Amino acid sequence: xxxxxxxxxxxxxxTNLDAITNATVYxxxxxxxxxxxxxxxxxxxxxxxxxxxxxxxxxDWSMRVRISTxxxxxxxxxxxxxxxxxxxxxxxxxxxxxxxxLDLTPDRxxxxxxxxxxxxxxxxxxxxVRYRTSRSDLTAA
Amino acid sequence: xxLTEDADTLNVYLKDFAKSCQIGGGTAFLxxxxxxxxxxxxxxxxxxxxxxxxxxxxxxxxxxGTSITVDSVNYTVRENKVEDDGAFSTLxxxxx
Numbered sequence: 001x002x003x004x005x006x007x008x009x010x011x012x013x014x015t016n017l018d019a020i021t022n023a024t025v026y027x028x029x030x031x032x033x034x035x036x037x038x039x040x041x042x043x044x045x046x047x048x049x050x051x052x053x054x055x056x057x058x059x060d061w062s063m064r065v066r067i068s069t070x071x072x073x074x075x076x077x078x079x080x081x082x083x084x085x086x087x088x089x090x091x092x093x094x095x096x097x098x099x100x101x102l103d104l105t106p107d108r109x110x111x112x113x114x115x116x117x118x119x120x121x122x123x124x125x126x127x128x129v130r131y132r133t134s135r136s137d138l139t140a141a
Numbered sequence: 142x143x144l145t146e147d148a149d150t151l152n153v154y155l156k157d158f159a160k161s162c163q164i165g166g167g168t169a170f171l172x173x174x175x176x177x178x179x180x181x182x183x184x185x186x187x188x189x190x191x192x193x194x195x196x197x198x199x200x201x202x203x204x205x206g207t208s209i210t211v212d213s214v215n216y217t218v219r220e221n222k223v224e225d226d227g228a229f230s231t232l233x234x235x236x237x
Contacts, residue, residue: 030184032180032181032182032184032185032186033185033186033187034186034187035186035189038186042185068185070182070185070186072186112182112183114181114182114186115181115188115219116181116182116186116188117189117191117219117234117235117236118235120181120182120185120186120188122182122185122186
């Protein structure tokens with residue numbers, strides 16, 4: 001069975017992020033990361049909502065994708081800066097996500113700093129991906 | 142006979158499982174190290190909580206950032222917490 005447009009978009013975004021240097025990129029990793037596994041970048045879908053279009057046989061989708069950068073450093077938000085700017089750069093360089101999407105827009109960024117044996121920083125960058133599918137088939141545009 | 146709580150008495154609690162500890166070039170003292178792992182950051186990270194139980198009188202100078210060796214391994218102090226009646230303290234450490 002062919003992949004949905006959603007899956008194609010997520011896979012392509014992961015491929016784009018793989019170009020980031022000195023950090024490991026994971027797709028939807030759910031296991032906690034040990035100190036030695038940072039820096040790491042996790043891409044995961046958050047939600048995906050359809051709306052009707054003017055074309056009776058199409059749906060426009062708005063998918064929120066979260067990119068979480070995980071670092072371990074004395075000043076985690078400072079240490080993460082090099083990775084978050086690369087995330088933005090790599091994704092915005094392909095705003096149609098290999099022509100699977102209508103567009104891709106940065107949304108909110110959240111910072112979570114946590115006490116640990118070496119302080120943990122989780123910086124989440126949300127992106128909104130708008131794309132179109134057939135009303136009856138999620139694999140077709 | 143009254144029980145006198147001095148350094149010798151308190152060391153009884155530490156002597157069996159303790160390791161040799163030292164702050165800078167100071168006198169070596171005993172401490173028991175435990176290393177439980179905690180899941181932190183909403184399940185995204187693991188922290189090893191290096192907990193060193195020591196006599197309070199041995200670590201009065203230990204504050205955040207103080208270097209300490211435990212069994213010849215280097216750590217820095219995150220927190221220095223006095224326990225119960227104050228005879229013992231627990232140092233929360235970070236491995237260097």
